[in-house]
Each structure stands twice: as C-alpha cells, then as structure tokens.
Amino acid sequence: MYKGSRSGMPQSTTASASRRDAQYNRARILDVASQAFSRDGIDVSMDAIARLAGVGPGTLYRHFPNKDALLAALLVLHYERLDRRRVEIEAGEGDPGRTLELWIEALGDWMQAYEGLPEPLKAACRVDSPLTPTCHDVIKTTEKILKAAQDEGFARRTMTGRDIFLGALAIAWAAGVSAATETTRNVLRDALKDGWREPKRRRASLPTNRL
Numbered sequence: 001m002y003k004g005s006r007s008g009m010p011q012s013t014t015a016s017a018s019r020r021d022a023q024y025n026r027a028r029i030l031d032v033a034s035q036a037f038s039r040d041g042i043d044v045s046m047d048a049i050a051r052l053a054g055v056g057p058g059t060l061y062r063h064f065p066n067k068d069a070l071l072a073a074l075l076v077l078h079y080e081r082l083d084r085r086r087v088e089i090e091a092g093e094g095d096p097g098r099t100l101e102l103w104i105e106a107l108g109d110w111m112q113a114y115e116g117l118p119e120p121l122k123a124a125c126r127v128d129s130p131l132t133p134t135c136h137d138v139i140k141t142t143e144k145i146l147k148a149a150q151d152e153g154f155a156r157r158t159m160t161g162r163d164i165f166l167g168a169l170a171i172a173w174a175a176g177v178s179a180a181t182e183t184t185r186n187v188l189r190d191a192l193k194d195g196w197r198e199p200k201r202r203r204a205s206l207p208t209n210r211l
Helices: 011-040 046-053 057-063 067-092 096-111 118-124 132-151 161-176 184-196 199-205
Strands: none
Touching (some): 118 132, 118 161
16 A cells, blocks of 8 residues: 655655755755854854754754764864875875874864864863764874884884874964964974974984084
8 A cells, every 4th residue: 555645745755855855954054064163263153053054953953962063073074184184294204203293283283173173172082072083083093103203213102192182282272362473383383393202303403503
C-alpha cells in the first residue's frame, strides 16, 4: 500500500527535501558566522548569527548547541588550511629547527583566525569542549615536528608539543589585546624561539661581531 506524507508527497521525497534544507541551513550558518567573526570577532552573539543567516534560533541551536560548537565547525576548515601549510613547510625545509619555527608561525596565524579566538582555545585545553579534539590534533602534530627538531639537537628535550602550543597561544592572545603594538607578536615569538631552541644552537646563531 502506498504511503505518503500529509502533503501528498512520498515520505522518501519529503525526507530528502528535509535533509537538503538542513544541509543548506548549516552551510548558510557557517558562511555567515565566518564572515561575522572575521569582521567583528567572536563576541558576535548566536542570536545575531541566526538573524544574519535568516534562520530561527531553534534551527541554529539544532545545528550548533553553543558557540564553541559553531567555532569548532569553522575551525575544521581553518585546520585543513593549517595542515596544508604543514605539508608545504615540511616539503620545503630540510632543517628541522627551521620547520618548527615556521610551524609556530603558522600556529599563530591559525590561532588568530578570528579576534578573540585564543580565549576559547585556552579554555578547551582545561576542560572538554567541542574545540578540544581540534586542539589535541594540533598539539599532536606539534609534538611530531618538535621531536624531529629535538632528535637533530635543535630543540630542548624538556619541551613538549603542549608547551609549544600553549606558548604560541599566549602570543596570539597577547597580540590581540588593546595594549599590544605592531611589534608585540614578533618580539614574543622571538622570545619563544629562544625558549625552545637548544642553548648551544642559540649561541651558534648569535652574531660574532657584537660589541
């Protein structure tokens, strides 16, 4: 016996249409949220995102129960770009120390994808949140790059991938505060470099004609 929906359409057709609508709404929300966060930072409210996307709050929260879940979905796209950058760095550099240095720079760019992003990333390192799995993936990758630098004597054995991640996160946070200057990020990044670099390597890199 034929079974249809109340509208007279087959149930399978109705379900397919509902899935397409849900996929469209999700994509629309992500696109609008990315633009809003890029323009105004992550303090943009969820209700504002819903209005900009032309959906009701219920639709927004069905897809993303909180802002961290929304940020996590957006960071998947940024993480894919970060991983492509990792591939480029590893393919173009034979020096593990330089690879680590460039990776830390790439981390900083990723952490500043949106103004205010370092705060929820920091929180995700302390408690479980939708952002925690992505943070763990980035830390795991950093650990691998750091170990290669350690094996070649470029980086301190006492450092961990988590240390590097948190150091880069602290720099990203500091560079985004109102008191920061144009040089804040570079100065702090150089300080982090002196921290992870093996002391003998640091001495070797110093100019020999210092007065």
